[in-house]
Amino acid sequence: MSLDSLGTEITAVVVAVLSAVALSAVWNRGRGWQRISLRTVTAVLCLLSAAASGLLAVNRQVEIYPTWSSLTGGSPDGDVAVPASAPVRHSPKGQILNLSVAGPASNLTMPVYVYLPPGYQDDGTVRYPVVEALHGYPGSPTGWLNRLHVAKVLDQEIKTGRMAPTIVLFPYQTPDPLLDTECTNLAGGPQTETFLTKDVPAVVRARFPVRTDAGWGLIGYSAGGYCAIDLAMRHPGQYTAGAAMSGYAEPGIAIGNGTEKTLYNDLWRLKHLPVPAVALYLAAARADGQPLRDTHALAQAAHAPLSVTTSYIDGGGHNVQTWQAMEAPAFDWLSTQLGRPVTSSTPAPADDQSRSPASLAIAPHI
Template identity: 60%
Template sequence: MAPDSLTAALTATIAAVLAAVLLSATWDRATGPRRAALRATTAACCLTTALTATGLWINRQVDTFPTWSALAGHHITSTDPAPTTDHTSGQLVTFTVTGTASGLTLPVHAYLPDAYREQPTARFPVIEALHGYPGSPSSWLNRLAATRHLDQEIAAGRMAPTVVLFPPQTPNPLLDTECTDLANGPRTETFLTVDVPTAAQAHLRVRTDRASWGLIGYSAGGYCATNLALRHPDRYATAASLSGYANPGITIGDGTEHTLNDDTWRLRHLPQPAIALYLSSGRADHKAQHDAETLAHLAHPPLTVTTNYADGGGHSMTVWEAAESPAFDWLSTWLGRPVH
């Protein structure tokens, strides 16, 4: 029973209801100090179970803590790619990235398309999929059902067989990095743009040329995708943002949240790189749509920007799940194909 499971959320909810019943039933029991102690104890039990149930329901939506060990601050690690599930035609493996450049050691999930097994000499294009905050890579795998969407798009021929990586962008689940190198904090940008590609190229049969590497993300991960692509056009050819935004909204510690890590500032003041961006959001998500329109207005060749807005739709998992297949398909049109 994981902390992001329906069973855990329902169990906590039942416990909260029982605690409320107990509080009501014992409110006038006993007398004097015993009554006060009983009331305090049952009230504390009622509050604790209610807060626990609320937290588990929220965690079920964002998957910040997919396991109890993650809740305790531990990460599951694995030294070699090993199957973790094979319920679809693609395969999900997990390997540990020991970041010599960033100093971070974290597990990364990887989706391997069916062609990865069928074509044992082929090397495949790669997409790094970045999650939001709060959240974890499990959000892509559970709530957004990314492996199912990838299987469908590849099987239908709308997407080329592609390896998709799901790295964490929050080494500390409670610290929002926005995929940047925080001053006096984790070097997440370096982990994602240097250590993850290096490890993937060592462990998996993937292409190494920048024309075969792309990024996708939702919410904070959407900002991450566009920002990292703009900052590292030598490593990535394309990026897709689902309800992302143009600036990090956090204090990085060196002032770059207002300059080099602000995408609008970059497009106004720096040469624009030869990459392709896909910016998608619901029209009810006013911040995301405004920032997408601003970036599209500022863009000029060699930078290419494509926008796609869904009627209605706020800042939610429902919107992102509906948008992910078209975004993956679009990315595939800009990336290289498997090569032998």
Template identity: 55%
Template sequence: MAPNSLAAELVALGVALTAAVTLGAVWDSATGRRRFAYRGMILILCVAGAAGTGLIWLNRQVDAVPSWASLTVSGTPAAADPAAVPQRRRENGGHIETFTVAGPASGLTLTMYAYLPAVYQPGDGRRYPVIEALHGYPASPLQWLNGLDAITLLDEEIEAGRMAPTIVLFPYQTPKPSLDTECTNMAGGPQTETFLTADVPAFARATLPVRDDPGSWGLIGYSAGGFCASSLLLRHPGQYTAAASLSGYADPGIAVGDGSEHTTYDLTWRLRNLPVPAVSLYLACAKTDRTAMRAATDLSGLAKAPMTVTTAFVETGGHNAQTWSASARPAFGWLSARLARPVP
């Protein structure tokens, strides 16, 4: 029974309801000090059950904790429950494969899922462009696959010809669900930027039929992953040629540990103070999402040649899965139009 399962939520709800009924039944059944002890214990069960129900419900929305092992000190996303990974949505569609990436450059070992398009055939010699899809916080790649139904989205866009057959990678961005790395190299902490920009591409080149020539790799992300996509694009223009940020921000919003959150990890600072790379950036959000709108306005205003920026806003919505789902489809198509095509 995984912590992001309906069964876990129902068990927590059952504990809360049972404790509430029991509390009413025994409220005046005991006398003396035992009465207060009974009331206190059952009240604690009520609160714990209610809190557990709420937390598990939230986890079911964002898939931040896919296994109980990932809650332990030693637990990592490598312990993700295989049953939580969606399978092929249709008989002739693409499918997901699961990998464990042991990163020699970063020292991180994390789970990564890969979408392989329907036309993929092992050993046929064809090589595909690549998109790294980055998740928010708190969340995991499973929100892309479950909540945002990325398999169906990619299948439909490729089948309709709006997107070339592409391998899409869904890596974890943190070794612990409670730690928000914002895809940075944290001082004294996880080197997530190195993992995503060095270890993941090296693993993909060695394991999957990916293109590795200029213009073949892109990025997409929502919320914190949106910041990640923009940040990694600007910091590694030799690896990535385009990125799409869905409700992303202009700075990491965390303490990296060396003050770089105010300089090189601040995207507006980079565009004001460092050479602008020849890359393409897609910024999408809801107009009611004030922080994301401000970031999109600031970044598009600061961008200059050879960098290009495309903006796309939805009138209503907020910082939520509905907005990201609506924005992801055109964003994937925009990315594909700027990436190299599959080659024999």
């Protein structure tokens, strides 16, 4: 069982209940130091198991540590079974692959999950649009895979034609699950922005048949929503559009050099810097205070050549259920901005090794 699974949480609750029963059963057993020892041991066990079950319940919601390996400082996806295999051409369903990106620009090495759409082919005749999907904090890409069931949503939207076949990337945003980078380059810390905007695109372009024009976009929820807005505005040459679900206008952390109040503050950028020619989709729940206020503020401050589309959900809040309701419309909107795959009548040579699958592995939908 993975660390953030329902089975692990239920096991912890059962142990906590049994510990409480044991404490009651031994309370009056023995005499003297024997009684004190029994009471002490079972009381400590009861407290530890109750605390563990509570922490596991919280972790299951926010996925600070999605795997046992990440808890002990190992690879964040180290517990995911990934039998070695290449992508399947013309698969009737989307495929989730696991790709390790060693970034020379950022000096970061982190895993990236890759969704390949139904019917995927890599013979050089088709080049796909790409979306980078960014998670919230605390969290990991497994929030998209497990909580938002993104593979199923993408399959459905592509099947119905509401979304074009698209390659979707799910990168980690920090090598430390307890360090919030908000997809920025921290002064003296991880260069996450560089990893996401330079290293990941470079590796994906080298290994998959993707578009090299304006067919790249971003999407994110919560802190990932801020990331989608900010990275689209900061890198208009790389991204055409960004979709934010419950996103923010500023990072809410200290970058280390004061730029969280200027260059990384999107309202400040709209007021003081040239406006980028990108499109933004801002979705917020009417009961979600800060994202709602920031959505209104960004929409009011925006002007050409930046375009902003807003979407609101009555009630809701800052939670998985709200993002599930926003998810499909946000991907559909992105697809209208990015367009469809482009085709070529000349296939790549049969021995073309430019997109070698050697470092790829098919990962189960966890």
